[in-house]
Amino acid sequence: MLEVLGSVLPTAVGIAISPIPLIAVILMLMSPRPRQLGLGFLVGWLLGVLVATTAFTLLAGVIPEPEESDGAQPVIAVIQLVLGALLLLLAARQWRSRPAPGEEAELPAWMAKIDSMNPFAATGLAFVLAAINPKNLLLAVAAGSVIGRAELDVPERLTVVLVFGLIAALTVAIPVIAVIVAPNKAATLLSGIRTWLTAHNAVIMMTLFLVLGAQIIGKALGNF
Template identity: 55%
Template sequence: MGEVIGGILPLALGIAISPIPIIAAILMLLSPKAKGTSVGFLIGWVLGIVVAVVVFTLLASIIPEQDPDAAKPIAGVIKLLLGAGLLFLALKQWRSRPKDGEAAALPKWMSAIDSMTTMRGAVLGFLLSAVNPKNLLMAAGAGVLIGTAGLNGGEITLVIVIFVIIAACSVAVPVIAYLVASTKMAAPLESLRGWLVQNNATVMAVLLLVIGVVMIGKGIGSF
Protein backbone atom coordinates (compact mmCIF):
# COMPACT_ATOMS: atom_id res chain seq x y z
CA MET A 1 0.00 0.00 0.00
CA GLY A 2 2.89 2.33 0.72
CA GLU A 3 4.03 2.12 -2.89
CA VAL A 4 0.55 3.07 -4.11
CA ILE A 5 0.37 6.05 -1.75
CA GLY A 6 3.76 7.19 -3.01
CA GLY A 7 2.50 6.87 -6.58
CA ILE A 8 -0.66 8.91 -6.07
CA LEU A 9 0.96 11.74 -4.10
CA PRO A 10 2.26 13.67 -7.15
CA LEU A 11 -1.12 13.28 -8.85
CA ALA A 12 -2.98 14.54 -5.77
CA LEU A 13 -0.58 17.48 -5.53
CA GLY A 14 -1.14 18.15 -9.21
CA ILE A 15 -4.84 18.67 -8.55
CA ALA A 16 -4.18 20.63 -5.35
CA ILE A 17 -1.76 23.09 -6.96
CA SER A 18 -4.00 23.77 -9.97
CA PRO A 19 -4.31 27.61 -9.81
CA ILE A 20 -7.74 28.11 -11.45
CA PRO A 21 -9.87 26.52 -8.68
CA ILE A 22 -7.78 28.30 -6.03
CA ILE A 23 -8.36 31.62 -7.80
CA ALA A 24 -12.08 30.84 -8.07
CA ALA A 25 -12.24 30.04 -4.34
CA ILE A 26 -10.41 33.26 -3.47
CA LEU A 27 -12.72 35.34 -5.67
CA MET A 28 -15.68 33.79 -3.86
CA LEU A 29 -14.12 34.62 -0.51
CA LEU A 30 -13.76 38.24 -1.64
CA SER A 31 -17.34 38.40 -2.97
CA PRO A 32 -20.46 39.72 -1.18
CA LYS A 33 -21.76 36.16 -0.60
CA ALA A 34 -18.41 34.82 0.55
CA LYS A 35 -19.46 32.21 3.10
CA GLY A 36 -22.29 30.58 1.15
CA THR A 37 -20.60 30.36 -2.24
CA SER A 38 -17.18 29.33 -0.90
CA VAL A 39 -18.60 26.52 1.25
CA GLY A 40 -20.71 25.31 -1.68
CA PHE A 41 -17.66 25.45 -3.94
CA LEU A 42 -15.60 23.44 -1.44
CA ILE A 43 -18.30 20.76 -1.16
CA GLY A 44 -18.57 20.47 -4.94
CA TRP A 45 -14.77 20.41 -5.29
CA VAL A 46 -14.38 17.54 -2.81
CA LEU A 47 -17.32 15.61 -4.25
CA GLY A 48 -15.94 15.92 -7.79
CA ILE A 49 -12.54 14.57 -6.75
CA VAL A 50 -14.17 11.65 -4.93
CA VAL A 51 -16.40 10.75 -7.88
CA ALA A 52 -13.56 10.96 -10.42
CA VAL A 53 -11.03 8.86 -8.52
CA VAL A 54 -13.62 6.27 -7.43
CA VAL A 55 -14.95 5.83 -10.98
CA PHE A 56 -11.48 5.32 -12.44
CA THR A 57 -10.51 3.00 -9.58
CA LEU A 58 -13.54 0.83 -10.31
CA LEU A 59 -12.82 0.85 -14.04
CA ALA A 60 -9.17 -0.08 -13.46
CA SER A 61 -10.17 -2.93 -11.15
CA ILE A 62 -11.89 -4.58 -14.13
CA ILE A 63 -8.50 -5.17 -15.76
CA PRO A 64 -7.80 -8.93 -15.45
CA GLU A 65 -5.58 -9.89 -12.51
CA GLN A 66 -2.08 -11.07 -13.32
CA ASP A 67 0.89 -12.51 -11.52
CA PRO A 68 2.26 -9.66 -9.34
CA ASP A 69 5.75 -10.35 -10.71
CA ALA A 70 4.62 -10.42 -14.33
CA ALA A 71 4.40 -7.53 -16.77
CA LYS A 72 1.15 -5.55 -16.84
CA PRO A 73 0.86 -4.36 -20.45
CA ILE A 74 -2.74 -3.10 -20.24
CA ALA A 75 -2.06 -0.93 -17.20
CA GLY A 76 1.23 0.14 -18.81
CA VAL A 77 -0.46 1.33 -22.00
CA ILE A 78 -3.08 3.26 -20.00
CA LYS A 79 -0.37 4.98 -17.96
CA LEU A 80 1.60 5.84 -21.13
CA LEU A 81 -1.52 7.37 -22.70
CA LEU A 82 -2.29 9.36 -19.55
CA GLY A 83 1.29 10.57 -19.38
CA ALA A 84 1.21 11.61 -23.04
CA GLY A 85 -2.04 13.50 -22.41
CA LEU A 86 -0.46 15.36 -19.49
CA LEU A 87 2.58 16.29 -21.61
CA PHE A 88 0.27 17.61 -24.32
CA LEU A 89 -1.57 19.76 -21.79
CA ALA A 90 1.77 20.95 -20.39
CA LEU A 91 2.83 22.15 -23.85
CA LYS A 92 -0.54 23.84 -24.34
CA GLN A 93 -0.27 25.62 -21.00
CA TRP A 94 3.30 26.75 -21.71
CA ARG A 95 2.30 28.28 -25.01
CA SER A 96 -0.61 30.12 -23.38
CA ARG A 97 1.51 31.85 -20.72
CA PRO A 98 1.51 35.69 -20.89
CA LYS A 99 4.51 37.40 -22.46
CA ASP A 100 6.74 39.76 -20.48
CA GLY A 101 4.75 42.82 -19.44
CA GLU A 102 1.46 41.30 -20.56
CA ALA A 103 -1.36 40.83 -18.03
CA ALA A 104 -2.82 37.34 -17.80
CA ALA A 105 -6.48 36.99 -18.76
CA LEU A 106 -8.93 35.20 -16.50
CA PRO A 107 -11.68 32.91 -17.82
CA LYS A 108 -14.84 34.90 -18.60
CA TRP A 109 -16.98 32.82 -16.22
CA MET A 110 -15.04 34.21 -13.26
CA SER A 111 -16.72 37.60 -13.77
CA ALA A 112 -20.01 36.00 -12.65
CA ILE A 113 -18.66 34.77 -9.30
CA ASP A 114 -19.93 37.81 -7.37
CA SER A 115 -23.53 36.88 -8.21
CA MET A 116 -23.21 33.12 -7.65
CA THR A 117 -25.44 31.24 -5.22
CA THR A 118 -24.33 28.40 -2.95
CA MET A 119 -25.70 25.79 -5.36
CA ARG A 120 -23.99 27.32 -8.38
CA GLY A 121 -20.76 27.45 -6.41
CA ALA A 122 -21.11 23.73 -5.65
CA VAL A 123 -21.78 22.92 -9.31
CA LEU A 124 -18.75 24.96 -10.38
CA GLY A 125 -16.55 23.20 -7.83
CA PHE A 126 -17.73 19.80 -9.08
CA LEU A 127 -17.10 20.70 -12.72
CA LEU A 128 -13.61 22.05 -12.05
CA SER A 129 -12.56 18.91 -10.18
CA ALA A 130 -14.42 16.11 -11.98
CA VAL A 131 -14.73 17.41 -15.56
CA ASN A 132 -11.69 19.67 -16.04
CA PRO A 133 -9.36 17.73 -18.44
CA LYS A 134 -6.18 18.34 -16.40
CA ASN A 135 -7.69 17.17 -13.13
CA LEU A 136 -9.55 14.34 -14.83
CA LEU A 137 -6.31 12.93 -16.26
CA MET A 138 -4.65 13.06 -12.84
CA ALA A 139 -7.66 11.44 -11.16
CA ALA A 140 -7.59 8.78 -13.89
CA GLY A 141 -3.91 8.17 -13.24
CA ALA A 142 -4.56 7.77 -9.52
CA GLY A 143 -7.50 5.46 -10.20
CA VAL A 144 -5.38 3.22 -12.43
CA LEU A 145 -2.64 3.01 -9.79
CA ILE A 146 -5.13 2.17 -7.04
CA GLY A 147 -7.33 -0.18 -9.06
CA THR A 148 -4.46 -2.29 -10.41
CA ALA A 149 -2.46 -2.57 -7.18
CA GLY A 150 -4.34 -5.59 -5.80
CA LEU A 151 -5.38 -3.84 -2.57
CA ASN A 152 -8.29 -4.98 -0.42
CA GLY A 153 -11.39 -2.87 0.17
CA GLY A 154 -10.14 -1.20 3.34
CA GLU A 155 -6.77 -0.31 1.81
CA ILE A 156 -8.43 1.11 -1.32
CA THR A 157 -10.71 3.28 0.84
CA LEU A 158 -7.77 4.58 2.89
CA VAL A 159 -5.71 5.41 -0.19
CA ILE A 160 -8.64 7.24 -1.79
CA VAL A 161 -9.23 9.23 1.40
CA ILE A 162 -5.56 10.26 1.47
CA PHE A 163 -5.73 11.24 -2.20
CA VAL A 164 -8.89 13.33 -1.70
CA ILE A 165 -7.54 15.12 1.39
CA ILE A 166 -4.33 16.14 -0.37
CA ALA A 167 -6.05 17.07 -3.65
CA ALA A 168 -8.70 19.17 -1.89
CA CYS A 169 -6.44 20.92 0.63
CA SER A 170 -5.56 23.93 -1.55
CA VAL A 171 -9.22 24.95 -1.72
CA ALA A 172 -10.13 23.77 1.77
CA VAL A 173 -7.37 25.68 3.59
CA PRO A 174 -8.25 29.22 2.38
CA VAL A 175 -12.00 28.60 2.78
CA ILE A 176 -11.63 27.28 6.35
CA ALA A 177 -9.11 29.99 7.23
CA TYR A 178 -11.51 32.66 5.97
CA LEU A 179 -14.41 31.23 7.96
CA VAL A 180 -12.25 31.27 11.09
CA ALA A 181 -10.67 34.73 10.61
CA SER A 182 -12.31 36.56 7.72
CA THR A 183 -11.04 40.07 8.55
CA LYS A 184 -7.40 38.99 8.65
CA MET A 185 -7.50 36.94 5.47
CA ALA A 186 -8.69 39.49 2.91
CA ALA A 187 -5.30 41.10 2.15
CA PRO A 188 -3.28 37.83 1.95
CA LEU A 189 -5.95 36.26 -0.26
CA GLU A 190 -5.92 39.21 -2.66
CA SER A 191 -2.13 39.08 -2.89
CA LEU A 192 -2.20 35.32 -3.55
CA ARG A 193 -4.90 35.75 -6.17
CA GLY A 194 -2.82 38.29 -8.10
CA TRP A 195 0.24 36.03 -8.15
CA LEU A 196 -1.74 32.97 -9.21
CA VAL A 197 -3.50 34.85 -12.02
CA GLN A 198 -0.22 36.01 -13.51
CA ASN A 199 1.63 32.70 -13.12
CA ASN A 200 -1.22 30.23 -13.71
CA ALA A 201 -0.01 28.93 -17.09
CA THR A 202 3.63 28.58 -16.05
CA VAL A 203 2.81 26.76 -12.81
CA MET A 204 0.51 24.32 -14.55
CA ALA A 205 2.91 23.72 -17.45
CA VAL A 206 5.77 22.74 -15.13
CA LEU A 207 3.47 20.68 -12.93
CA LEU A 208 1.91 18.76 -15.83
CA LEU A 209 5.35 18.17 -17.37
CA VAL A 210 6.72 16.60 -14.18
CA ILE A 211 3.65 14.45 -13.52
CA GLY A 212 3.44 13.42 -17.18
CA VAL A 213 7.05 12.23 -17.17
CA VAL A 214 6.46 10.33 -13.90
CA MET A 215 3.35 8.66 -15.34
CA ILE A 216 5.19 7.65 -18.53
CA GLY A 217 7.97 6.22 -16.39
CA LYS A 218 5.45 4.13 -14.45
CA GLY A 219 3.93 3.00 -17.73
CA ILE A 220 7.29 1.85 -19.09
CA GLY A 221 7.95 0.07 -15.80
CA SER A 222 4.74 -1.96 -16.21
CA PHE A 223 6.10 -3.83 -19.27
Protein backbone atom coordinates in the same frame (compact mmCIF):
# COMPACT_ATOMS: atom_id res chain seq x y z
CA MET B 1 -1.45 0.68 1.48
CA LEU B 2 1.09 3.34 2.38
CA GLU B 3 3.13 2.43 -0.70
CA VAL B 4 0.10 2.98 -2.94
CA LEU B 5 -0.74 6.24 -1.20
CA GLY B 6 2.82 7.44 -1.66
CA SER B 7 2.65 6.51 -5.33
CA VAL B 8 -0.45 8.65 -5.98
CA LEU B 9 0.53 11.49 -3.65
CA PRO B 10 2.20 13.60 -6.39
CA THR B 11 -0.97 13.32 -8.49
CA ALA B 12 -3.10 14.52 -5.56
CA VAL B 13 -0.76 17.45 -5.08
CA GLY B 14 -1.02 18.15 -8.81
CA ILE B 15 -4.80 18.48 -8.50
CA ALA B 16 -4.45 20.56 -5.34
CA ILE B 17 -2.18 23.24 -6.79
CA SER B 18 -4.23 23.92 -9.94
CA PRO B 19 -4.43 27.75 -10.07
CA ILE B 20 -7.89 28.15 -11.65
CA PRO B 21 -9.94 26.57 -8.81
CA LEU B 22 -7.79 28.40 -6.29
CA ILE B 23 -8.49 31.73 -8.00
CA ALA B 24 -12.19 30.84 -8.19
CA VAL B 25 -12.49 30.04 -4.49
CA ILE B 26 -10.51 33.17 -3.57
CA LEU B 27 -12.92 35.30 -5.64
CA MET B 28 -15.82 33.64 -3.81
CA LEU B 29 -14.18 34.34 -0.47
CA MET B 30 -13.88 38.01 -1.43
CA SER B 31 -17.57 38.21 -2.42
CA PRO B 32 -20.45 39.45 -0.24
CA ARG B 33 -21.19 35.81 0.81
CA PRO B 34 -17.74 34.37 1.44
CA ARG B 35 -18.61 31.58 3.87
CA GLN B 36 -21.59 30.17 1.96
CA LEU B 37 -19.86 30.24 -1.42
CA GLY B 38 -16.51 29.06 -0.05
CA LEU B 39 -18.00 26.08 1.79
CA GLY B 40 -20.18 25.22 -1.22
CA PHE B 41 -17.15 25.26 -3.51
CA LEU B 42 -15.12 23.13 -1.09
CA VAL B 43 -17.85 20.49 -0.86
CA GLY B 44 -18.22 20.35 -4.63
CA TRP B 45 -14.48 20.14 -5.21
CA LEU B 46 -14.02 17.29 -2.72
CA LEU B 47 -16.99 15.37 -4.11
CA GLY B 48 -15.76 15.84 -7.68
CA VAL B 49 -12.30 14.49 -6.90
CA LEU B 50 -13.70 11.53 -4.96
CA VAL B 51 -16.25 10.60 -7.64
CA ALA B 52 -13.75 10.79 -10.51
CA THR B 53 -11.03 8.91 -8.65
CA THR B 54 -13.44 6.21 -7.45
CA ALA B 55 -14.84 5.72 -10.95
CA PHE B 56 -11.42 5.22 -12.52
CA THR B 57 -10.30 3.03 -9.62
CA LEU B 58 -13.24 0.71 -10.29
CA LEU B 59 -12.53 0.71 -14.04
CA ALA B 60 -8.85 -0.09 -13.50
CA GLY B 61 -9.78 -3.00 -11.24
CA VAL B 62 -11.65 -4.80 -14.03
CA ILE B 63 -9.10 -4.28 -16.82
CA PRO B 64 -7.83 -7.75 -17.84
CA GLU B 65 -4.12 -8.51 -17.85
CA PRO B 66 -2.23 -11.60 -19.13
CA GLU B 67 -2.26 -14.41 -16.58
CA GLU B 68 1.48 -15.13 -16.92
CA SER B 69 3.05 -11.70 -16.97
CA ASP B 70 5.71 -11.96 -14.22
CA GLY B 71 4.23 -8.92 -12.52
CA ALA B 72 4.01 -6.89 -15.73
CA GLN B 73 0.81 -4.98 -16.49
CA PRO B 74 1.02 -4.13 -20.21
CA VAL B 75 -2.56 -2.84 -20.52
CA ILE B 76 -2.13 -0.44 -17.62
CA ALA B 77 1.32 0.48 -18.94
CA VAL B 78 -0.14 1.50 -22.32
CA ILE B 79 -2.84 3.57 -20.59
CA GLN B 80 -0.20 5.28 -18.47
CA LEU B 81 1.96 5.97 -21.52
CA VAL B 82 -0.98 7.66 -23.23
CA LEU B 83 -1.78 9.68 -20.09
CA GLY B 84 1.84 10.74 -19.70
CA ALA B 85 2.05 11.80 -23.33
CA LEU B 86 -1.19 13.81 -23.02
CA LEU B 87 0.15 15.58 -19.93
CA LEU B 88 3.34 16.48 -21.79
CA LEU B 89 1.22 17.87 -24.64
CA LEU B 90 -0.74 19.93 -22.12
CA ALA B 91 2.55 21.21 -20.72
CA ALA B 92 3.59 22.39 -24.19
CA ARG B 93 0.18 24.00 -24.72
CA GLN B 94 0.38 25.85 -21.42
CA TRP B 95 3.85 27.12 -22.31
CA ARG B 96 2.62 28.46 -25.66
CA SER B 97 -0.40 30.11 -24.04
CA ARG B 98 1.58 32.09 -21.49
CA PRO B 99 1.16 35.88 -21.79
CA ALA B 100 3.87 37.82 -23.59
CA PRO B 101 6.08 40.14 -21.51
CA GLY B 102 4.04 43.15 -20.48
CA GLU B 103 0.68 41.48 -21.15
CA GLU B 104 -1.82 40.65 -18.43
CA ALA B 105 -3.03 37.07 -18.10
CA GLU B 106 -6.71 36.62 -18.95
CA LEU B 107 -9.05 34.69 -16.70
CA PRO B 108 -12.08 32.68 -17.90
CA ALA B 109 -15.17 34.83 -18.54
CA TRP B 110 -17.28 32.83 -16.07
CA MET B 111 -15.21 34.15 -13.17
CA ALA B 112 -16.85 37.56 -13.62
CA LYS B 113 -20.16 35.98 -12.56
CA ILE B 114 -18.90 34.48 -9.31
CA ASP B 115 -20.31 37.31 -7.16
CA SER B 116 -23.83 36.50 -8.37
CA MET B 117 -23.62 32.76 -7.68
CA ASN B 118 -25.54 30.98 -4.96
CA PRO B 119 -23.98 28.21 -2.84
CA PHE B 120 -25.55 25.44 -4.95
CA ALA B 121 -24.11 26.93 -8.13
CA ALA B 122 -20.71 27.20 -6.43
CA THR B 123 -20.92 23.51 -5.48
CA GLY B 124 -21.85 22.53 -9.04
CA LEU B 125 -19.05 24.64 -10.53
CA ALA B 126 -16.49 23.07 -8.22
CA PHE B 127 -17.74 19.57 -9.05
CA VAL B 128 -17.35 20.25 -12.78
CA LEU B 129 -13.87 21.71 -12.32
CA ALA B 130 -12.80 18.72 -10.22
CA ALA B 131 -14.50 15.78 -11.93
CA ILE B 132 -15.15 16.77 -15.56
CA ASN B 133 -12.35 19.21 -16.37
CA PRO B 134 -10.04 17.38 -18.84
CA LYS B 135 -6.90 18.31 -16.91
CA ASN B 136 -8.19 16.82 -13.68
CA LEU B 137 -9.66 13.84 -15.50
CA LEU B 138 -6.20 12.87 -16.71
CA LEU B 139 -4.86 13.04 -13.17
CA ALA B 140 -7.83 11.08 -11.80
CA VAL B 141 -7.25 8.38 -14.42
CA ALA B 142 -3.58 8.23 -13.46
CA ALA B 143 -4.40 7.84 -9.76
CA GLY B 144 -7.25 5.40 -10.35
CA SER B 145 -5.08 3.16 -12.53
CA VAL B 146 -2.64 2.79 -9.64
CA ILE B 147 -5.20 2.34 -6.86
CA GLY B 148 -7.42 -0.01 -8.85
CA ARG B 149 -4.58 -2.39 -9.75
CA ALA B 150 -2.97 -2.45 -6.31
CA GLU B 151 -3.38 -5.54 -4.12
CA LEU B 152 -5.63 -3.89 -1.56
CA ASP B 153 -8.91 -4.94 0.00
CA VAL B 154 -12.00 -2.72 -0.31
CA PRO B 155 -11.56 -0.78 2.98
CA GLU B 156 -7.94 -0.04 2.11
CA ARG B 157 -8.90 1.17 -1.38
CA LEU B 158 -11.59 3.40 0.09
CA THR B 159 -9.10 4.80 2.58
CA VAL B 160 -6.54 5.59 -0.14
CA VAL B 161 -9.20 7.27 -2.30
CA LEU B 162 -10.45 9.32 0.66
CA VAL B 163 -6.96 10.44 1.69
CA PHE B 164 -6.20 11.21 -1.96
CA GLY B 165 -9.32 13.39 -2.15
CA LEU B 166 -8.55 15.20 1.10
CA ILE B 167 -5.02 16.04 -0.09
CA ALA B 168 -6.35 17.20 -3.46
CA ALA B 169 -8.84 19.47 -1.65
CA LEU B 170 -6.36 20.83 0.87
CA THR B 171 -5.45 24.03 -0.96
CA VAL B 172 -9.13 24.86 -1.43
CA ALA B 173 -9.89 24.06 2.22
CA ILE B 174 -7.10 26.20 3.68
CA PRO B 175 -8.34 29.60 2.40
CA VAL B 176 -11.96 28.70 3.28
CA ILE B 177 -10.96 27.85 6.83
CA ALA B 178 -8.78 30.97 7.04
CA VAL B 179 -11.69 33.23 6.09
CA ILE B 180 -13.95 31.55 8.64
CA VAL B 181 -11.38 31.78 11.44
CA ALA B 182 -9.75 35.16 10.69
CA PRO B 183 -11.64 36.99 7.90
CA ASN B 184 -9.89 40.36 8.25
CA LYS B 185 -6.35 38.97 8.11
CA ALA B 186 -7.18 36.55 5.31
CA ALA B 187 -8.60 39.18 2.92
CA THR B 188 -5.33 40.96 2.17
CA LEU B 189 -3.35 37.73 1.90
CA LEU B 190 -5.87 36.12 -0.46
CA SER B 191 -5.87 39.17 -2.72
CA GLY B 192 -2.10 38.93 -3.13
CA ILE B 193 -2.25 35.18 -3.78
CA ARG B 194 -4.95 35.67 -6.43
CA THR B 195 -2.85 38.26 -8.25
CA TRP B 196 0.23 36.04 -8.24
CA LEU B 197 -1.67 32.93 -9.38
CA THR B 198 -3.32 34.85 -12.21
CA ALA B 199 0.02 36.15 -13.47
CA HIS B 200 1.80 32.78 -13.28
CA ASN B 201 -1.02 30.36 -14.10
CA ALA B 202 0.49 29.13 -17.39
CA VAL B 203 3.98 28.56 -15.98
CA ILE B 204 2.64 26.75 -12.89
CA MET B 205 0.49 24.42 -14.97
CA MET B 206 3.25 23.82 -17.52
CA THR B 207 5.67 22.77 -14.77
CA LEU B 208 3.02 20.62 -13.11
CA PHE B 209 2.09 18.76 -16.30
CA LEU B 210 5.73 18.28 -17.25
CA VAL B 211 6.67 16.72 -13.91
CA LEU B 212 3.57 14.53 -13.64
CA GLY B 213 3.77 13.46 -17.28
CA ALA B 214 7.37 12.34 -16.86
CA GLN B 215 6.51 10.51 -13.63
CA ILE B 216 3.58 8.63 -15.18
CA ILE B 217 5.64 7.64 -18.22
CA GLY B 218 8.28 6.31 -15.83
CA LYS B 219 5.63 4.18 -14.08
CA ALA B 220 4.41 2.93 -17.46
CA LEU B 221 7.87 1.77 -18.47
CA GLY B 222 8.15 -0.10 -15.18
CA ASN B 223 4.88 -1.93 -15.85
CA PHE B 224 6.02 -3.50 -19.15
